[in-house]
Amino acid sequence: MSTSAVTKRLPPLSAYVHVPWCIRKCPYCDFNSHASSAENIPEREFLKRVAEDIHQDAALAQGRKIETLFFGGGTPSLLSADAIGQILEMLDKQVGFAANAEITLEANPGTVEAQRFQGYHRAGVNRLSIGVQSFSDSYLQSLGRIHNAGDAMQAFITAREAGFDNINLDLMHGLPDQSLFDAMHDLDTAISLKPEHLSWYQLTIEANTEFYNSPPPIPEDDTLWDIQQAGQQKLANAGFGQYEVSAYAQPGKECRHNLNYWQYGDYLGIGPGAHGKYTHQNATTEIIRTRKTRLPKDYLNANKPLVRLEEAVAPADRPFDYFINSLRLRKATSLTEFEAFTGVPLAHIEAKLAELTNKGLLNRNNDLIATTDAGFLYLNEVLACWLE
Template structure:
């Protein structure tokens, strides 16, 4: 049934693996480094090789968005970011209104570069604040202060960034409801166009996993979530994904492409990609690049660490783990176009979930219900079991 498959939009994720310090909660592919020791030129050259290798996977599509993640992408000078964008444009090409996001730390060192990033082609900034309270920043291992964060956001606005995200965490060690709402109020006062507000989770292979901090009780976490969402809503931001809130028409287009099961090239150490290949009988592939920076930069080592097809059996779960995070409905037609499967392949699961009240259906459209959102993992498990 793969003849149903269509090519979705194409994004690019660029992974910058270095940071000044590894935070105790972080399980991303990040590696502490002195900013002056980062091999910038070698990285840009290897990136170009990576891009040229993956370019045929674009299959004639222009790039709709680029996201520089990490690590701390703002450790790279603006010249290097500009060289990467120039390479992407010359090898594949951009949509005229492509969204270009750079993650940045709010330290003085990075903030001084904001104007240069804007001139290099970055048009959206995502600032990793996490908290405005110094005592929580200390526990989280962050190297900036609350005042640094406020000043960095103001600096970003002053140099022309009118599309700005603030990353903020809640459920921090010994955090109260008042503490969490104080962070949110400070963020809202700075008027970002987008908020990423998510709960701290303890991941394996982190310092917090080895030495767990005293997290708030479950009842407190629930109260923080409910009070915080009410505050965000009252400030004019709408929730369009589990932890993403935006002003009108200011959703992150790059992340929307992920959640709508679009395609993306993953470039840089450890970067993941997802590509639809119509020239290979409707194959959908997942890729991952060589993880360690020293191996990625070694021209004698392969760039691709993993490439595997998403089987037809696995495609429903692969699709829904993204799309059911969204608040907006998904169409059965979209499911067929993006997976190459028929709606009949998922009818039993949809019937069962609707009977439980975990999804809502109207004609061709369906979405996760309010109760389904609370049990999203259980909803997704319907495509991992025989139910």
């Protein structure tokens, strides 16, 4: 099969806006976040540069509307509702939103942020992701969080009262010295609130973090395994389907924004250090990864140009680039979409597909492939195959 025989089309479009400030830098966090008091957030300067950033990237949409938008950070809920509304207006004017666009904002529990929920809802945010992490004061303290368990509960209640009917709770497990009992208590508490979505993931020690330089006492592997197995069963019993490695949702409430990432969609990356991806469908499909000026002081400096660094994804690298995300999903991925979104003929990956299928790590049903239960459990082995 020749490259020209591949039926190509542009993938769906999302947008990500990075807000880089937090009240305090958590010891496990390796994101592009910087400590600042709420009173010192340079909101006006940020909005001005975001306007320039959106204007610079608008042409990358190539006529598509934004299907999903995610305000991440940092702590986006440190911005006022008016600022969030202005960013939404900028994006709508210069790119446009699909009629049923999913618009998510990350928020941390705490009185100041929670009081803004009603304003965010009026501005157009229709999904909240609340960074609870734990419902135990002692574990929250060990994680360096600025809220307590009561704040977390109240934030959820306030969000419901503000009109949000699509809420995610971020919850960690495998916390320092955490027992199976304590981990399940956290999960039971989260489930009792009846959120639509739970991001339930294990604490990992990342480079360039405080925990990396001074590691906390992480539970033994046997305990981590018991927590994972017991938690997955508990979530399933409560009606939460696992649709990705650490994502669980009530039926129809999967995070569409993350699904677009995992299914090789395009996305505009707006804000300090934001990453993006866009596709050009010409004679030979071009896939470009982008990233913006990283440090907030440089991003906000009106005397410096906004920089969008670009790096093309070579055709030989696209299979790994595609499957590293799509195979994280429990649902099958389409090989027709692989061809359409990467421009790589299916014939180029048939040998790899056969190898993984013969090893019992992949199931294939005509156009659809998915990891087997063993493949999902040993996902790193599956992904490593695409690097060979």
